[in-house]
Every structure is written in C-alpha cells, then in structure tokens.
Amino acid sequence: MGRTMAEKILSAHSGCEARAGDLVIAELDYVMAGDAKGPKAVDIFREAGFAFRMDPKKTDFIIDHFVPAQDVLWANHHKKLRIFGEEFGVEVFEPGAGVCHTVVTEEGRVGPGALAVGGDSHVCTYGALGAMGVAVESVEIASAYATGKLWFKTPESIRVEFTGALAHGVFSKDMELVLAREMGENGANYMAVEYGGDALADLSMDARFTVANMSVDMGAKTGIMEVDEVALEWARAHGARIVAPVVPDADAVYARRIHLDVAELTPVVAAPPATGNAHPVEEYAGLPVQQAFVGTCTNGRLEDIEIAARVVRGKKIAPGVRFYVAPTSKKIYEAAAASGAIGARAEAGAAVLTAACGPCASMTGNGCLADGERAISSANRNFPGRLGSKEAEIYLGSPATVAASAVTGRITDPREFL
Structure with a gap:
C-alpha cells in the first residue's frame, strides 16, 4: 500500500x-x-x-x-x-x-x-x-x-x-x-x-x-x-x-x-461568517465598503502588492473608504517601493502600514471596524468580531478584488480594472 x-x-x-x-x-x-x-x-x-x-x-x-x-x-x-x-x-x-x-x-x-x-x-x-x-x-x-x-x-x-x-x-x-x-x-x-x-x-x-x-x-x-x-x-x-x-x-x-477545473472559476468573495461561504463576486457587487485591506500571510507578498497597484494606478480611493496595505516583509516592502507599487498605492490614497500582521485580526487596534461597518480584505478569516465590532462584516477576496472595491467604494468585480 x-x-x-x-x-x-x-x-x-x-x-x-x-x-x-x-x-x-x-x-x-x-x-x-x-x-x-x-x-x-x-x-x-x-x-x-x-x-x-x-x-x-x-x-x-x-x-x-x-x-x-x-x-x-x-x-x-x-x-x-x-x-x-x-x-x-x-x-x-x-x-x-x-x-x-x-x-x-x-x-x-x-x-x-x-x-x-x-x-x-x-x-x-x-x-x-x-x-x-x-x-x-x-x-x-x-x-x-x-x-x-x-x-x-x-x-x-x-x-x-x-x-x-x-x-x-x-x-x-x-x-x-x-x-x-x-x-x-x-x-x-x-x-x-x-x-x-x-x-x-x-x-x-x-x-x-x-x-x-x-x-x-x-x-x-x-x-x-x-x-x-x-x-x-x-x-x-x-x-x-x-x-x-x-x-x-x-x-x-x-x-x-x-x-x-480552475478554468471554470470566476472571481469570488467569501461573505461572513465563514471562509467557505464563497460565491461569485456578482452576488455581492454593489455592497458599500468602509474599509479595504491588502496584506497578511495569505496575500501580502510582492505579487499581491503589485496586482493591487495595477488596479489603483492613476485612480483615487473612493471617499469614505479606508484602504490599508501591509507588505508581509521588509524585503517585500523595499521591492514594492522600487517597482513603484507602493507609490501607486500611496498616490491613490492608501495608507501603507508596517510590515506586520496589521488589520488581519486587529490585535493592536489596527483596522478596527465600528458597528455596522463592512470591510473587504485579502485575509483568511471573516468571523464576527475578527476586526473589532461583532456588528461589522468582513468579506474576503483576492488583492485585485479588494483594490477594485477600494476604488469604487463597493464590492466590485476586478476584471474591469485589469
């Protein structure tokens, strides 16, 4: 055997x-x-x-x-x-x-x-x-x-x-x-x-x-x-x-x-309260977001930062949206800065954070959500209270989906930006 x-x-x-x-x-x-x-x-x-x-x-x-x-x-x-x-x-x-x-x-x-x-x-x-x-x-x-x-x-x-x-x-x-x-x-x-x-x-x-x-x-x-x-x-x-x-x-x-068969896949987001509650992005398109985050050990690497930069380059983050970016290492931070990806995010209005866990679980207060707020994140978990208020919602998506949503102020299919 x-x-x-x-x-x-x-x-x-x-x-x-x-x-x-x-x-x-x-x-x-x-x-x-x-x-x-x-x-x-x-x-x-x-x-x-x-x-x-x-x-x-x-x-x-x-x-x-x-x-x-x-x-x-x-x-x-x-x-x-x-x-x-x-x-x-x-x-x-x-x-x-x-x-x-x-x-x-x-x-x-x-x-x-x-x-x-x-x-x-x-x-x-x-x-x-x-x-x-x-x-x-x-x-x-x-x-x-x-x-x-x-x-x-x-x-x-x-x-x-x-x-x-x-x-x-x-x-x-x-x-x-x-x-x-x-x-x-x-x-x-x-x-x-x-x-x-x-x-x-x-x-x-x-x-x-x-x-x-x-x-x-x-x-x-x-x-x-x-x-x-x-x-x-x-x-x-x-x-x-x-x-x-x-x-x-x-x-x-x-x-x-x-x-x-990954050829059959389209962009998806996972709605609260679980990672496996994933559906095509169209099902949630248009839902307003107050916060967007690209980072964490799941999706804060150089490729992730550069994909998101491609989406926001030459654009501005929607009014009322807080967009946080946390490269997952100093080396990635430096490489993203050299490639222009960090600059593109900053020019769009994003806040670039220290290379650390950041608003993954809001352990230091970073990215804490208020009652009734909604975030879209490239993180890995979206159960109630993960980012502060149990009355807030967390949706999970790819860095491209997160960045597109930050630009429009609502959950958005990233393909129109790529």
Missing part, C-alpha cells in the same frame, strides 16, 4: 513507517515562535527548569502580531523574547521585519521535505515548498526547545487536484476560497490537504503560498504541495536546506479526493 506525502515526511523524521492514525515521535527541522505564543513558551520552559537542547539555528522569535506593542504587557513580552534569544543564541526578528511565515520562507528556514512547527495557525504556508508545517501551542514549543522533537498523530490526507488554467482576473485566492466552499469549514479536520494537478505549474511561488496558507481554514492540520523545479529553484535561491522532496505514491490511500 502506497503512502501519502504526510506519511512519508513523518516516516522520514520518526524512523518508523508512519501510517494514518499512528502516533510517532519525530525530529524537527524548524520551530517558529512568534510574539503570540513565544512569551508563554519561554515561561513554561523556565518554570519547568528545562535545558535548551535544540540547535538555535533551527528556531527564531518573530515579532509580528503585536506591532507596535500597544501596552506595557506586550512590550514586556517582546523584551522577554529578546532576553531569551540573547541567552540561547536564538535570532529575534524585530518589528518591521515582517510576518512570521513570510520571514521563515524568505530566510530559507524550511525547504522541501522538512518538518516544521510553529506558534501560529498558518504554519501550513510552508507546504508550498513541499514541507510539512504544523501549528502548535506554547507548551509544545517549550518541549521542542528541550528535546528537538515532538509527538504527532499521523493525519489522513485529502487529495486535491487543480487542473486547467486560470482565466483573466482570477487568482489563487479565488481557487482556495472555492476549495474552502467545496470542503466545508471543518471538512479537513485534523487531515493533511495534499495538492497536485497541472494548474499548479502555472502558479508563481507567491500564489502557491496563498494556496498552502489557507489549508488550515478548512480545518486541516497541514497542507503540502507537490514540489516541482519552480519550488526547488525558489528554495535554492533563498538558501533553504532541501531535506528530501516527497511525492505521493500512485496507490496512496486518501480519505477523500477533490478535483477542481
């Missing part, structure tokens, strides 16, 4: 033949600790009296959620990470370096075949590089620092085949929102979503990161993409260690198979 990609990666890292449902203890290639889970992990580590036995080059602290620190509590948490980092040789990426998952991939911390964990739900982003990224809590991070290992329950896998070619004005965000609708909010609960199909070959790495990133928003434990030469070259260019690229066996066993 053949094996899935998840089974192969856990087998390689545990030294045993891992099958769906098996419990294994596996060696970790990388641990990401941000400012949301990292401070508690430090507390647990110190209270337990653990010795730090992990290679410090296999972990980082990345300060991105609470940026800038909005009060003394979070300023002290950030200070705690800096002290721990200096003590044990762990690198600290300071505010403005970027969103954790973009920093991790840009800095070459993970590569094809790697097993990584991190204190944020969207660690599955690393799956675009053929790595297995799993979200964990603070106690697991502390345990990993003490042992370099963690236990895993080998997940069942769902096979997703994307075929065909995307039409003009349709993007990988549209693909993943449609998949979320097909899958259901918890349709992949504690499973690995394994991606393949000829449509992936036409996607840039930025677009692939979007696909892998949103696996968790269908309940998945992780998402893993088949590695091709594009991904391998990207990994090499960013200095990533290529552990052992994996592909699924032809006779691998899946809990479910899903096929989507």
Whole structure:
C-alpha cells in the first residue's frame, strides 16, 4: 500500500513507517515562535527548569502580531523574547521585519521535505515548498526547545487536484476560497490537504503560498504541495536546506479526493461568517465598503502588492473608504517601493502600514471596524468580531478584488480594472 506525502515526511523524521492514525515521535527541522505564543513558551520552559537542547539555528522569535506593542504587557513580552534569544543564541526578528511565515520562507528556514512547527495557525504556508508545517501551542514549543522533537498523530490526507488554467482576473485566492466552499469549514479536520494537478505549474511561488496558507481554514492540520523545479529553484535561491522532496505514491490511500477545473472559476468573495461561504463576486457587487485591506500571510507578498497597484494606478480611493496595505516583509516592502507599487498605492490614497500582521485580526487596534461597518480584505478569516465590532462584516477576496472595491467604494468585480 502506497503512502501519502504526510506519511512519508513523518516516516522520514520518526524512523518508523508512519501510517494514518499512528502516533510517532519525530525530529524537527524548524520551530517558529512568534510574539503570540513565544512569551508563554519561554515561561513554561523556565518554570519547568528545562535545558535548551535544540540547535538555535533551527528556531527564531518573530515579532509580528503585536506591532507596535500597544501596552506595557506586550512590550514586556517582546523584551522577554529578546532576553531569551540573547541567552540561547536564538535570532529575534524585530518589528518591521515582517510576518512570521513570510520571514521563515524568505530566510530559507524550511525547504522541501522538512518538518516544521510553529506558534501560529498558518504554519501550513510552508507546504508550498513541499514541507510539512504544523501549528502548535506554547507548551509544545517549550518541549521542542528541550528535546528537538515532538509527538504527532499521523493525519489522513485529502487529495486535491487543480487542473486547467486560470482565466483573466482570477487568482489563487479565488481557487482556495472555492476549495474552502467545496470542503466545508471543518471538512479537513485534523487531515493533511495534499495538492497536485497541472494548474499548479502555472502558479508563481507567491500564489502557491496563498494556496498552502489557507489549508488550515478548512480545518486541516497541514497542507503540502507537490514540489516541482519552480519550488526547488525558489528554495535554492533563498538558501533553504532541501531535506528530501516527497511525492505521493500512485496507490496512496486518501480519505477523500477533490478535483477542481480552475478554468471554470470566476472571481469570488467569501461573505461572513465563514471562509467557505464563497460565491461569485456578482452576488455581492454593489455592497458599500468602509474599509479595504491588502496584506497578511495569505496575500501580502510582492505579487499581491503589485496586482493591487495595477488596479489603483492613476485612480483615487473612493471617499469614505479606508484602504490599508501591509507588505508581509521588509524585503517585500523595499521591492514594492522600487517597482513603484507602493507609490501607486500611496498616490491613490492608501495608507501603507508596517510590515506586520496589521488589520488581519486587529490585535493592536489596527483596522478596527465600528458597528455596522463592512470591510473587504485579502485575509483568511471573516468571523464576527475578527476586526473589532461583532456588528461589522468582513468579506474576503483576492488583492485585485479588494483594490477594485477600494476604488469604487463597493464590492466590485476586478476584471474591469485589469
């Protein structure tokens, strides 16, 4: 009986033949600790009296959620990470370096075949590089620092085949929102979503990161993409260690198979209260918006910033609309500035924010919505209260859809701007 990609990666890292449902203890290639889970992990580590036995080059602290620190509590948490980092040789990426998952991939911390964990739900982003990224809590991070290992329950896998070619004005965000609708909010609960199909070959790495990133928003434990030469070259260019690229066996066993012909897709938006509540943009066209946001670990990369800039270039943001843009790393910020994409957004009337999470969940008050307001965002979640008021609404779309809506002041099909 053949094996899935998840089974192969856990087998390689545990030294045993891992099958769906098996419990294994596996060696970790990388641990990401941000400012949301990292401070508690430090507390647990110190209270337990653990010795730090992990290679410090296999972990980082990345300060991105609470940026800038909005009060003394979070300023002290950030200070705690800096002290721990200096003590044990762990690198600290300071505010403005970027969103954790973009920093991790840009800095070459993970590569094809790697097993990584991190204190944020969207660690599955690393799956675009053929790595297995799993979200964990603070106690697991502390345990990993003490042992370099963690236990895993080998997940069942769902096979997703994307075929065909995307039409003009349709993007990988549209693909993943449609998949979320097909899958259901918890349709992949504690499973690995394994991606393949000829449509992936036409996607840039930025677009692939979007696909892998949103696996968790269908309940998945992780998402893993088949590695091709594009991904391998990207990994090499960013200095990533290529552990052992994996592909699924032809006779691998899946809990479910899903096929989507992306040529049939049109731009979509996901209406509240769930990511999977996705429908063609025409169904919501004309709804007024008071806020628009392009950013987050889902859609704040260079390609996303440039697509949105293409939409707004030479135009003005509609009166009464707040348009925020947050590149997901300092490097992306600099590249977007050099290409003119940042300038185009600023000239249109957008506010360009620090390279951080920003108005993804409004943790620092950034992008907080008032009662009765409506936002359109390139983020990944739209449940009530995500951006402040539970009486506000959040719609999700591609960066192009978000930018077009910012220009018109209402939810808008982006194809007329592209």
